[in-house]
Amino acid sequence: DAMVIQNPRYQVTQFGKPVTLSCSQTLNHNVMYWxxxxxxxxxxxxxxxxxxxFNNEADTPDNFQSRRPNTSFCFLDIRSPGLxxxxxxxxxxxxxxxxxxxFGPGTRLTVL
Amino acid sequence: SQQGEEDPQALSIQEGENATMNCSYKTSINNLQWYRQNSGRGLVHLILIRSNEREKHSGRLRVTLDTSKKSSSLLITASRAADTASYFCATENNAGNNRKLIWGLGTSLAVNP
Incomplete structure (x- = not known):
């Protein structure tokens, strides 16, 4: 089935430790959102x-970055996660x- | 940015009753969409109504749109416990080449068995 997949479903990281969340799609859609x-x-x-x-929202902190290497995948990088x-x-x-x-099912991020 | 306002913020009803949620918006739109979100999950698209439509049905869902009042309502008939979720309206504004949805704040619906 065509779908949007997010990995991991749950992510725990430490304060200041970089983390990457991933998203993939089999829908072959042009637009991907975080x-x-x-x-x-x-x-x-x-x-x-x-x-x-790439279209960044004006109030998105610089701490958040994104990459889309191809149509199917998109990544969210949080360089220095805060609480x-x-x-x-x-x-x-x-x-x-x-x-x-x-929508994908989401990734729940916990920052310790 | 959020332009939609939904009321009520929370709604609690008994199974079998109808649930009505309202959404107001501020700018002109191409369409208005309703989404559902179960607790801790992603959003699921329910129904899309275009700016030139006034009413749309999908199963137990009925959506109305009044562009003169900049408002929409979502009616769920004969509610079930499984309808318990948060419901969000979202508008796609027609400002140029904008591909964003503007989200309402959501209504939390609890259907009690």
Whole structure:
């Protein structure tokens, strides 16, 4: 089945220790998104790729970076995680334009 | 950035009752989408209504859109305990080549058996 896969589902890291979250898709969608979601809040868009075109949200901290080496994969790098970065990180894809977004199951990040 | 506001923030009903959630937005839109999120999981797309549509149905879901009032409602009929989840509205604004969704704050629905 075509889908959006996120690994790992749960990630524990230490304060300041770099961490990478991964997302892959079998939908062959042009657009991939990374969201941060904290408890009982709406998803907050960090950035998105339209093909190789990277679009950063103005309020996304420099601590967050992303890579999209090919259509199928996208990575979220957190260079120096702080306690405030503990959250659910959601990857989503879409064909673009006004289309539906398809979400992965998320990665729950804990920062000790 | 968030432009959608949803009410109520939380809703608790008995199984079999209908649940209505409302969403308001601020700018003109191409479409409005509703998503569902079970606790600790990703979001699942429920229904998309375009700006030139007024009502749409999908199974037990009914969505209305009033562009003059910049509001939408999601009705779940004959609710089940499995409908317990958070529900988010999201709008795709039509500002240029924007591919982002603007998310509402969500309604937490609890359906009691």
């Amino acid at each position: 969201y941060q979601q904290k408890s009982s809040q709406a998803p907050k868009l960090l950035f998105h790729y339209y093909d190789k075109d 405030g970065d503990a959250a659910m990180y959601l990857c989503a894809t879409s064909r673009g334009g006004t289309d539906t977004q398809y």
